[in-house]
Amino acid sequence: MRKAVIIGAGMTPVGEHWKLGLRDLAVEALLNAMDDAGIDKVDSLYVGNMISGPLVEQENLGALIADWAGLGNIPAVKIEAACASGGAAVQEGVKAVLSGLEDVVAVVGIEKMTDAWPSDTTRYLGYAADAEWELFHGASFVALNALVMRYYMKTYGYTEEDLALFAVNAHANGAKNPYAMFKRPIKVETVLKSPYIADPLKLFDASPVCDGAAAVIITTPEKAEELGVPKEKWVEVAGMGRAIDTINLANREDLLTLKAAKIAAERAYKMAGVEPKNIDFFEVHDAFTIMAALSLEALGVAKKGEGAKLAKEGQIAIDADYPIQTMGGLKARGHPVGATGVYQTVEAVLQLRGEAPSQVPDAEVGLTQNIGGTGSNITVSIFRRV
C-alpha cells in the first residue's frame, strides 16, 4: 500500500479577526502550507468546515478557496462532520493520496465564527446536535456537555476543581504558542471564579468562539522526494480511524463512554501498529474540560472513570508521561470549529519536526483526536516522525 506523508503545514493565529474574512484566512493558511512545502500547485483541495452557511452565508467552499488561492481547475470540496470537520478533511485527503487517485493533496480547515451574533452562533453550534430532539428544547451545545459533566462528577466523585486542571494545563502550554488565542497561564481559581454558562460548566471550562484557519499538504514519500522536499519536513500519517455514535446524547448506550472515539482509536492504533504507551503526546478535543477527561479514557490512556485522575496526578503536562494539548488545545489555542482538526494536525507536525514552541523532548509519535457533536462523530489520527 502507498504511504502518506505531510510535507507542508501552515496556519493563521486564532482570534477575533475583524478585518479578515473566511476566504482571507483560509487562503493565508493554505499559502503558508504550500510555501512550507515549497510547492505552487496541488492535485486537489479538501476544506474542513462546519457551519459557514449560517455563519457567513457561504457554502461551496471548495470552489471559493481553490479559486481565491489560485489553484486552477482542480477538484475541491467541503467536508463536514460538525466540530470534527477538520480531522475528517485531513483523513479524506490522506485517503485520496493512499488510493493513488491523487498525488499531492491540500487540506485546509476554516471557521469564521465572529461575524454572527453570539446567540445565533450558539444556535448554529447546536446544529451539531439533534435539531428535532435536542435543539428544539433549547439545548445549547454547552448545556449538553454540562449534562455529561455533572453526571461524570456524580458517578466518579470528582469536583469542578478537578476538571479545571485540564483548562490550567491547556493555558500553561498555550502561553508559549504565538498562534494561540489566549497566551497567558491561568490558575484553578480563575476557572472556578468564572461565571456558569450551563451549571456546573463555567466559562473557563469551555473553548472560545473564534476565527482561524490551518492547512497541510499531503503526498507520498516518493512524490515528496521528486518534489525535492527535504526529509526533515516529512511526517508520516501512520494510522487513522473514524466512527460515529448516536447523534442524540439521550440515546447513548453509556453517557460516560465516547464509544466513537474508542472505536476510532482502536482502528488508528492497529493501522499504526502502536499502543497508547508508545504515543509521545496527545492532542485531544478539549472543547470542554469534561471532554478532555472522557477522551483520555476512550483513547485507552486512562481507565474508565480515571481520566480526571490523570490531570490530578500531574500526568498531562509537557514533561509528564502523557502530555496533552501541547500548544494550548482547543481551550487556549482556540476552537474555530471546522478548522480545529487541521490545527491539531499542524501542531502534531511541528512537534514531530521538533519545531514546537513547547516541545515534547524527542517526540516520535503523536495522536490527534477530533470530536464532532457531543461525541457523535470522531476522528483519531496518528502521526510519526520519518
Next chain:
Amino acid sequence: MSRPMQVSRYWRHFREKYRLIGGKCENGHVFFPHRQVCPVCGSRNVEEYEFSGKGKVISWTIVRNPPSGFEYYKPYPLALVQLEDGPIVLAQLTDVDPEEIDFGMEVEVVTKKIREFEEDGIILYGYKFRPPVK
C-alpha cells in the same frame, strides 16, 4: 431563519411531542423518539409505543446562554430524564425551583409551551417534566 414556514416541520412530530409516543420493535425493545430501525437489534418491524411519562432526573443543567429563540426564557433547567419504561429523554424541567433539582428526583411529563417565534409566528408546544402533582 426562524420563519413561520416551519409549521409542517414541527407539526409532523406533534403526537410524539404531545403524548410521548416512541417505538417498540418486534423483540420488545422500546425507544424514544420513534424511528424506522430499532437501535438495539436492527429490526425494521417497529410499532408505536406510548410512554407513561414518569421518570427520574439523572443529570441536569441550567441554561444561561441559550441558543437564539430562547433568550426570553433564560435561565431555564434542562435535564436528562430516565423514563420508568426505559429510555432517557432530554427535556426542560418546569414548575420547579432550580435549587430543588437533584439526582433521582421523580418527575412526570406535562405538555407546555416550548417557545414562540416572532410576533405573528407559530407557537411550539411539547413535553417538559415537572415534580409529580399529588
